Amino acid sequence: MKKEIADIRKDYRLQELTEADVASDAIEQFTRWWQEAVESQLEEVNAMTLATATKNGVPHARIVLLKDYDKQGFVFYTNYSSHKGQEMQENPHAALLFFWPALERQVRIEGVIEKVTAAESDEYFHSRPAGSRIGAWASPQSTVIPTRGVLEENVQKFTTEFNSGIPRPPHWGGYRLVPNSIEFWQGRSSRLHDRILFTQTDTGWQINRLAP
Secondary structure (H helix, E strand, O other): OOHHHHOOOOOOOOOOOOOOOOOOOHHHHHHHHHHHHHHOOOOOOOEEEEEEEOOOOOEEEEEEEOOEEEOOEEEEEEEOOOHHHHHHHHOOEEEEEEEEHHHOEEEEEEEEEEEOOHHHHHHHHOOOOHHHHHHHHHOOOOOOOOOOHHHHHHHHHHHHHOOOOOOOOOOEEEEEEEEEEEEEEEOOHHHOOEEEEEEEEOOEEEEEEEOO
């Protein structure tokens, strides 16, 4: 073990999280933490790890951006034909992870993936900068390409083709993770962190403390 790596550590002391602190609803509790994160002006505050798995259970993870959330779930957008799109088609169980180190907080969300409506995808797509809209057409996401020149040629091609308006590609749109559990993790001293788990039941959210 490399000593310089093993010696990297931080003792968390900013805040605590108790059962009395949290809302009775997991989405309301997320909103409280989300607003504090936004107000703290964290860089890329909406960046989250999306973990998916193949139908055989082989996991993959990557960073995506949260674009909306409500009581139905957490929304992000991508290419349906990408590796993650294919995995979510084969196996709709997925997880999200937010890590806000400046606040010494994590939020872990697990649930089932569904596509958002075409209207929702259209609305978000047309709110994007033109370059991003062209990029959705230009990139055959997750496929092997010989050089970056392929992307540049595609950008030129679709910029010319769509000079009067850029439609949403049929292979691009939104997904919603419908949560069945959400864990709020607050760092505490000596690795004795606070972990409050919300689990969805037929009658609402069940709240439990987990050992760190």
